[in-house]
Amino acid sequence: MTGFSRAIVTTDCVSVTIEMRSVNNRYLDVLVRCPEVLRSQESHWRQKIAKQITRGKVDVSIRTDLSEQSASLSLDQGRLKELQTVLGQLSERFPDAPPPDQLALLMAPGVISSETTHESEWIEAGAAALERALSGLVASREEEGGKLQNLILSRCEAFKHYLADFRAALPDLQQANRQRLLDRIQKLSVEPDAKRLEEELVYNAQKTDVDEELDRLDAHLVAIEVAIESNQPCGRRLDFLMQELNREANTLASKSASLLTTQTAVEFKVLIEQMREQIQNIE
Incomplete structure (x- = not known):
């Protein structure tokens, strides 16, 4: 921070x-x-x-x-004489050089010191x-951490809102997905084997099932709130939780069988990125 x-x-x-x-x-x-x-x-x-x-x-x-x-300052005559000797030798070697600055000599380390000021x-x-x-x-x-805490918690609340709306719509989405599969089979004008049809319906439901992902998203959001409200350094833990949120959002997108699922996954990723940017500032 x-x-x-x-x-x-x-x-x-x-x-x-x-x-x-x-x-x-x-x-x-x-x-x-x-x-x-x-x-x-x-x-x-x-x-x-x-x-x-x-x-x-x-x-x-x-x-x-x-x-x-x-206290008054003292002049180290020996140190000053050493510097003057060195400068004299340099002047002999480089006669065209400008004369030494006496003030610079006095400012050299060790030339002037306080008599009574001890380390x-x-x-x-x-x-x-x-x-x-x-x-x-x-x-x-x-003070800045308090502001960042409010920003991140507000993103968590928005995340929960999208999550709740998606959960509420999930039964209808699953039913619509099942009906689409039945409609495609019906268009084949072939009487399907009942057992085979049931297997396809189960497989399709499993392939698009996102209950586990939603449960893990819920758990990660709770962990974020607990970490932030602990008043302890939590930046690295929040970094890890952002990675986990992003992993679940990607899985949700990969299982998408509807426009709503895709849109929800996109909203999740936007919120995750916003939180990730703020978390870089947290200790």
Whole structure:
């Protein structure tokens, strides 16, 4: 399911901003863009996300800043001198190159650091920001999930309506099919053997009998409703149930002996496809 959340945690010394986005995906795929100071926490935070989200592509963007109240910065003279030496060697080798940018030197990793900001402060603020952002993302996904639940349940109700109408018409369809066979035999102007005629009627009835398919369709619809209303991750189970519904609809179409049967099978497949599209968004 799709969702978005943003959280900022600011202390006396540091500020951590985390943005989380999720889009539809068949499996869980977590992408974390993390600054070096929090790199040690990436694996732990991935596991934390996976405990609450089991499906979807989740993009996590983390930004760190020093608070206005943070301690003064210090300059690593040794590190700066190393960089200046390397740049001097490059200038000798490439005399036509533009002179080095002093501001870029100061922005190089390790040249400037905070005297009092320790890694533990970043980790503590980052963990709090992740907790808030993750809670917000889960809430956002649950809100969308409620909308998807209503859409799928409405398709199930429409499916049941077509199913009930078809069941009501089935005795007339079976009788009409039997009568068509008798009419064809009568046109042959040949007196059929009674036993052979009965065998043909039984065979024809069995060939077009769809009671089992209708019963299984009923059972699958109940299973879909139970899965959705369980408030548990059910995306993969719903995928499977869509395959089973589609299988029964195809069998129904293959046994069609009337226009109504064909039309009903088509309506079933349309509803199945509509539900399948929505289920791709469900965790």
